[in-house]
Amino acid sequence: MRRPRLLITRPMPAPVHERAGTLFDLTIRKDTGPTTMAELSAALLDHDAILPSLGDVFSPAVFAGVVSSRCRILANFGAGVSHIDLAAAAGAGIAVTNTPGAVTGPTADLAMLLLLMSARRAGEGERLVRSGEWKGWHPVQLLGQDVSGSTVGIVGMGRIGQEVARRAAAGFGMRVLFHNRSPKTVPGVEAMQVPLDELLRRADFVVLTVPGGNETRHLIDERAFMLMRPEAHLVNVSRGEVVDEAALIRALDNRRIAGAALDVYEFEPAVPAALRERDDVVLLPHLGSATHAARAAMGMTALDNLEAFFRGDTPENRVA
Template sequence: MPKPIAFITRPLPTAAVTAISKYATVRLRKTDSIIPRKDLLAGAKACDILIPILTDPIDEAVMAAAPRLKLIANYGAGYNNVDVAAATRRGIPVTNTPDVLTETTAELTVALMLAVSRRLVETDHIMRSKQYPGWGPLLYLGHGISGKTLGVIGMGRIGTRVAEIAHHGFGMRVLYYTKHKEREVELSLGAQKVSLSTLLKKSDVVTLHVPLVKDTRHLIGKKELQMMKSSAYLINTSRGPVVDEAALVQALRRQLIAGAGLDVYEHEPNMAPGLAKQWNAVLLPHIGSATIETRTAMAMVVAKNVQAFVHGRHLPNCINPPHVTAFS
């Protein structure tokens, strides 16, 4: 029986592509850029397995154009780029790559907390542009985070890891807002479950770790930003549309909050007008999982999902079970 055809929309680490090629005939788009819509439709049309990334909108139209499609193996922990409901209606399993990027994303979250609160990017620019006048008692003052209060919105794997680092590393008190009570986190970190409004009002740093679903779109908007302390910082390494970016620009401009650290954007790769001009924002190009180790591990998870599917085994990271059948 011939191997299924796997279409990969963008170059992945070589080790993973080699692993996938053991189980499927790989058609790899070699251009390292966001795939044009027409190329996505053309590639999907002739494949059995589609391996997209988070910038690829895999919607009803893509699936309709792909009569052979039997698996969508998304490269990423998030999967809001895939119309999972449409895939489920068609009996197409969708997989993702969770777990392996927890540490890396948590590290970057803490890095953003420190970078924005201590004005690292701003002052780096001052040095490089030769604007440093010499040391002074009142120059470039920021805020420390040790002993402060961290508010975690979404206490999943990444949110929990950030809370652990903040509590054990910086002695931060942890408040959290999520649907369910996390007893283990409360016992190990002394974390307290509170309402969203209480978290916003009491936290010195608010960090977002929720998936992008209907209820979390613009979870943080004008009203929520006005609840935050004027000395507080907002960190977002989850999904851009969780924050009303235009409202955030206004809050930063008016200094309603002290600053923001962002790795994701509402209309990525674009930013809201005026955001780039805000000195009190640290802006990163979605590098939460961008280490050699993590990006390779993510790709290897994709390979394992492909292997399991081709052999008719249980998919380790299936979002919409039980739509699993062996390739035939």
């Protein structure tokens, strides 16, 4: 019996490659950069399944260029699928799955790291030491803000948002506010669900953990920054397009907020010089799920989805 032909669009942890090779007629693209539209259209014709990741943009134009797709499933490596046009995929008869559970803990950890770095001006301090210009301790050097006992406002109370809430409450005694589209409770955490405007007005730290896509694009815009407190910090571990970067830069320029800490960017991987050159912004290169265990688990979950699909079952993480 012929094994389904699978394309993995970028190199992944070795155990993922090894297992994939036992299940599929496997091709691994060696380039670590994003694929082109032409590459993706060709892949739809040449493979039964594709294991893509963020940056592999399956736009309507990619599907429109394919008269009859051989590919039957896109098993996305990652929780977010905003880079895949789900309606166009469905129109082409292609299923889409994701890997939500594997990213949860590491991304919540990173959110807390960013929050702490921004509050305590850790990026500035590290750059000062590396520059060789540090002259030694003094009483008013790089004074930051207390985290313990402060108020965190979490926008989006899904898996990652709940884990951020647990870490903030249990680890730092933070008061937890959250905004979510539907009513939600966080087991084991005293958390108050409030409208977004109230959250923005009250929080010392606003942490974004919402999905990407049209519904959340520029959720944090000029008006949102006007509502935030001058002492507040913004942390984004969701998707870059959730924040209007031009509005963020204006808010920082005008000292409407105290700082920002970002792991994702509106036009990733491009990051404006107006952000890169600031001391009051922490910038990381999309490290949310970047642990050995998490990335291997993401790959294995994607393969679980593929195995179920080709077995004739409904994959646990099917999104379209």
